[in-house]
Amino acid sequence: MPPSTTPEQPPAADPDFDVVVVGAGPAGSAAALEAARAGRSVALLERGPYPGAKNVYGGVVYGRILDELIPGWQEQLPVQRWVTRRSTMLLTDTQALTVDFRTEDWGRPPYNGATAHRSELDGWLASRAVEAGAVLVPATTATGLLRDGAGRITGVRTDRPDGDLTARVVIACDGVNSFLAKEAGLFDGVPGKQSEHTSLGVKETLALPREVIEERFGLSGRHGQDIEILGGTRGIAGGGFLYTNLDSLSIGVVLSLPSLAASGTRPEEVLASLKAHPAISPLVQGAELKEYSAHLIPEGGYRTMPELSADGLLVAGDAAAMCLAAGVWLEGVNYALGAGMYAGRAAAAAIAAGDTSRSGLAGYRRALEDSFVLADHRRLRRVPGLVFSERMQNAYPGLVCDVAQGFFTVDNPRPKPGLRRLFLTAARERGVKLRHLLSDALTGSRSFL
Known part of the structure; x- marks a missing residue:
């Protein structure tokens, strides 16, 4: 004692x-x-x-x-709403790739989540x-x-x-x-300073009419959407989120304190940049700011x-x-x-x-x-260290988006490239070494599998 x-x-x-x-x-x-x-x-x-x-x-x-x-x-x-759509979005400055899942099962008891x-x-x-x-x-x-x-x-x-x-x-x-x-x-x-394991969350509550939210997000009744975002934080380690309420949206970013301090950028500037992203801007267009707030979040996990x-x-x-x-x-x-x-x-x-x-x-x-x-x-x-790593924050979202863009681009009369070629090209251009990718994949498999 x-x-x-x-x-x-x-x-x-x-x-x-x-x-x-x-x-x-x-x-x-x-x-x-x-x-x-x-x-x-x-x-x-x-x-x-x-x-x-x-x-x-x-x-x-x-x-x-x-x-x-x-x-x-x-x-x-x-x-506010029962979450029946769950999306994970990867962003670069000009690209977005979203994995979107929805189910009617989450819109009735026992329910999965609610805003x-x-x-x-x-x-x-x-x-x-x-x-x-x-x-x-x-x-x-x-x-x-x-x-x-x-x-x-x-x-x-x-x-x-x-x-x-x-x-x-x-x-x-x-x-x-x-x-x-x-x-x-x-x-x-x-171990370490507590600030090293802490993030700053900043959030805006944006008012929108209920019918506009439901039309934009493809919702009805009390159904809602949860979008978790990796990338779009101007190179600062962290991520973003966008949640639907009945007649408002909650949008925000969660930023690593050391990375934010090193960037010299104010958190509200990062959030403004996210709101202006081509994938996000149409969803928040015309919304009225009702609240701005900030809060520290402990994100170091079990080891901290x-x-x-x-x-x-x-x-x-x-x-x-x-x-x-x-x-x-x-x-x-x-x-x-x-x-x-x-x-x-x-x-x-x-x-x-x-x-x-x-x-x-x-x-x-x-x-x-x-x-x-x-x-x-x-x-x-092990996941917090992986998620906040430079490669996961900046290289991998671009790598995945580049592969998707190449795969869906129709470039006749050239023949369609194979995924292997697309992947190796994107990895080289994004500076991703295969040994690092394999190491991170091993860390992820130990945690998620």
């Missing part, structure tokens, strides 16, 4: 709450909900004036974890925790940890006039760059996760770097919901057993290991 720089507190025989959850995002509300369901007294702290006030989000919610957390969620979740506004989603989740008995404490920032004489965490300091909150267990869901996890020393073993517990403390969601950035997948809310749910259960079980030490809270890590949360991150641990 690292030395504490926070005030020591005398042992509290009767703390203010059994559990204090810091952050009323998906992870925090899920943790508060499960702990309250188990009969524990719970305080759910939110620094904004209400849950969702300060959150930035693309975004798609994948609901399978909600089947367990909130049965019947399909009739309750504040859905939602974070302000509505977070409020709904927090209200479920309050209904279960949690106390929501908005406009409150946790400024540090409280410890007893043995160094065990016993609560949090706050910026409220009435002072600190003591608890048997603190669950830190305070987002990327978690100050509580850092103060507890849980990031001490993570902190320790997940200390005596009296658990960490979940973005605070624990539980965001999957794997190229074809950019997911975070489902991992936050799962981790929060397991954290709430583990805290309640440890309190019931009378042991809230790191050992007593070990059930949290075991539950995560046995679930999709850490299983996915562990299997795909």
Whole structure:
């Protein structure tokens, strides 16, 4: 246990709450909900004036974890559209290649994913925790940890006039760059600087009439489309996204902080460039800007996760770097919901057993290991390095687009070239060496197969 720089507190025989959850995002509300369901007294702290006030989000919610957390969620979740089209787009400055999948199966129960506004989603989740008995404490920032004489965490300091909150267990869901996890020393073993594993997401919400969205994207009813984009970020490592809501679009870019800093480019310029791309411009034409927002995203994956517990403390969601950035997948809310749910259960079980030490809270890590949360991150641990590599970001989208352009170009009276010739020509022109391609293919196969 690292030395504490926070005030020591005398042992509290009767703390203010059994559990204090810091952050009323998906992870925090899920943790508060499960702990309250188990009969524990719970305080759910939110620094904004209400849950969702300060959150930035693309975004798609994948609901399978909600089947367990909130049965019947399909009739309750504040859905914009059910995602029935899923597209992956590769961009160069002048080209675009899209793999587009759509299915009617995703437009009916049990559903696969839904677009939602974070302000509505977070409020709904927090209200479920309050209904279960949690106390929501908005406009409150946790400024540090409280410890007893043995160094065990016993609560949090706050910026409220009435002072600190003591608890048997603190669950830190305070987002990327978690100050509580850092103060507890849980990031001490993570290699490199945290900024090296962090991206900046910038997003615009663009208003368009519902009928225009449905005509442009080939949608009807509550069906929606999710487009994930590789390339189109002016050579800066990252990617983009475009999601349909009922009467608006969410469009944004996610940019590696080191790469963005080295470029000297402002993120809003990158987003403007993406919106002007020939493949994107027709989709957003005539839309009215309603909102611009920015948010840090932990994208380093499994290898950059902190320790997940200390005596009296658990960490979940973005605070624990539980965001999957794997190229074809950019997911975070489902991992936050799962981790929060397991954290709430583990805290309640440890309190019931009378042991809230790191050992007593070990059930949290075991539950995560046995679930999709850490299983996915562990299997795909090599992918963030592959996705953010120079070749994947800049060479491969051009290589694939060049091969497609050559394959579909009719150049009579010349005979049609074979794919092998097209591929070798494009690889040479894009500076892709076969040994690098084989190495990256091996890395990808180890992760995805």
